[in-house]
Amino acid sequence: MDSKKEHTAKNNRIEKWLKDPIRADVIDIAWPVLVELLLSSLFGMVDMIMLGRIADSALAAASMAAVGITNQPLFIGLSLVQALNVGATAMIARYLGSNRRDRIENTLKHVTLLSLVMLAIPISLFGLIFSDAIMTFMGAQADTLQAGSAYFKIVMIGFIFQSLNMSISAALRGIGETKVPMKINIRVNFLNIFGNAVLIYGLFGFPKLGVTGAGLSTTLANAIASVFLLKYIVKGNDVIQLNLKTRFKFDKDIIYNLVKIGVPASIEQLVLRTGVLLFAKIVAGLGTVTYAAHQIALSILGLSFQPGQAFGIAASSLVGRALGTNELDLSEDYAKETRRIGSMISTFMALILFFLGPQLVSLYSSDPEIIKSASLALKIIALVQPFQSSQLILAGGLRGAGDTFWPLLSTFIGVLLIRVALAYVFVNTLGYGLAGAWVAVFVDQFVRWFFVYIRFRTGKWKYTKLR
Template identity: 25%
Template sequence: MMKDWKKILLLAIPSIASFASMTLTGTINLIMVGQLGALAIAIVGVSNIIMYNAWAIFSGIGHTVNYLVAQNYGSNQMKKGVERTYIAFYLCIIASVFLLLVGFLFPADIFRVMGSSADMITEGENYLQIRFFAMIFSVFVFVFHGFLRGIGDTKTPMVSAIIGNLIMIFLTYGLTYGHLGMPDLGLSGAGIAFLTGEVVTFLICAYFYFVKLHAKFGTRTIVPFNRLESKLIFKESSKLGFQEFSMSMAMFVFTAFVTRLGTHALAANEVALSVMSLGFMPAFAFGSTATILVGQEIGRGDPTAGRKAGTNTAILGCIFLLILGVVQFFLSEPIARVYSGDPMVYELAGKLIMISAFLQLFDGLLNFYAGGLRGIGDTSFLLKTSLVLGWVFFIPLSYILTFTLQLSSVGAWISLYSYLALFGITVMIRFYRTNWSTIKIKVVSDDVKHSISS
């Protein structure tokens, strides 16, 4: 048992550091930008939700590379893994054109759809535009990270993320307020800092993939177009992308509900989300570790070992989130005060943090076991469950508790964690009810063969 846990931690800790650095960077940036006022906090918070939706649409590409490369690595078929990664790059180019057009043409319209005030649209339009440009590089980075994690290298994604995030923090401090001899650009400066950090992370990842790994895996060898593999990558990316998009759109509507409660309620909501992301991101890290370990064991032809690895990863992840929840519960309001000195913001944010401190364990279950299901390629179930629970359960419940029963922000957060709890338990049950003896590596022939019944 201890040997298995050590292996998990050696993969998970760099991923935790990587995701935590992203979370910490977002937290520090929000604190720095927050000194511009509640409107600035609200703009950044709404922009984060919008960009999460944009990322979610194309995130399936990186998720697909992650689990397929893990399987190929486990089966010693890395030529196939590199081929699949190149196909993913081609999809990323298409995604980049889309993001570029949306960033140029529609930032103000997107804010209007969110029900934002005229001031928010005026002050936030340029910031959101820059964030769309930054997302172009984020999509490629997620594919690079998916490949690297698939081969068991979680340290390189950590290094690239930390360096990019440090640059982002430095430039946010300088460009937002004109410190260190830099121009005073306000909120637009924070957007430029974000873009620069993403570009640096992209360049580091590209160097490792095309230069450092070429001798071992032939990563600079352009592969010929393979129709069947392209069909597989596109189909799997679409399912995983729509799953993430379904969840993110549900959060989009959730945020739109909270937006209508007023600027202070929205600011408190974003502060609470920022604090709770300290739990979200480690949950993602353990979920990614589950995908790696399960996928590699499937590639080696030992699905029973994959099931065991997924279980051990979930146990360790729950322990981590439980400790974090204790800290957040007892220090909820002091933590909220770090973000804002406005009593209307930090008092409400403190209540929301207390509500979610221990309930985030269910978000952990969702990530851990969804990661395991991705490792075996059970992508159809994840998509269907996300659609049903997000739109049939979460959104109606949010409206009822927030407006019909007039519970405001507290009602909105009760609905959020009711949704995460049900989703997490459902995915966990699926993981253990799967017939693991039938699981095989994902392959293509005249038809795309699925390893499991989806």
């Protein structure tokens, strides 16, 4: 009888915890984003595992290294697009909260057009023309360049579709609609995995294309996602839609807001990706096998990023909406609750990375040297988790308020100054190898957390004005 009472009391506590209105709002927005991002990372990990299982071990290592080297410049482009989208999410959330719904569609049109014309198309063309030169600059050795040249060109075409998808998804997240992007991305990622298997290994009579096949499958999946997302917003709902018959007009207030929020966010992302690129170049100097181990660690790190990213997106949407209704205390409560839940999940993931590192790495490769190096990196990554998650979520809250300068400052100091400098010293001067590089990442994450946390505690971000 006592056991039954205890069970009932436990269920009541869980139900009460879930029904807290602030917590319910956070979970409602964050869980679809978390599922979407986690599955995207898992699918990315499966891509790497497929490449790592290519029969020729030298080709497998070169293929994984090619994906890693290609991802660094690609992520610079995606980060610039994402920075512009930060402004869209914050503005649309603020307009929704203040009941200025007439401005939501126009903001969607502005951010979509600007991201395509100013960023996606020019960057894609640049990547297509200078693909080999970029890979060589990144430190690609001859085997990596041979394996990955065609892959680089193909994913740069897919970059245009990725950019469009990110802009539409950012607008939908601004109104709190996170389930639609989740459902679409899950479908196309399953399609991508199937396409990878067929084109990498040459199944069902298709040619055996290796890493080039992975690029083709990824680009096709991104194009299909664009079709689904465009169909949804053209069809429209009661809050956001894209009316193609309405004539587009530039709005100086929307441009002002996008510049005010987006320029610091763009500089932050440019600084971040430049720092990560230089960091990758330092690690690439350790050789193809070590870089393959590093890339596996990065792939798994991408999975651990996702709770912070998901709850950071939820914080942006909810903080922006609360500030739109001028509920300043509520905006802070939303930010604190998103950090609390996101940190709980990240701590759980840290334990998995610390204790099950070798088992995770062995999914990618059976090479003992790769398993040893990547597993040690994962132990360091596990220690990074509390600072990483808190930093990502609180920075998301600041961006939702339109306060993007302090995340920029923290990234400039943490990544470009501390991570790159320490990695160079630890790897090239002291000879600590891959472990030294990842210790530099730990110090960087701690410094970024410190700056963002101090800014959040001041509360000044609640008074950022938008037009």
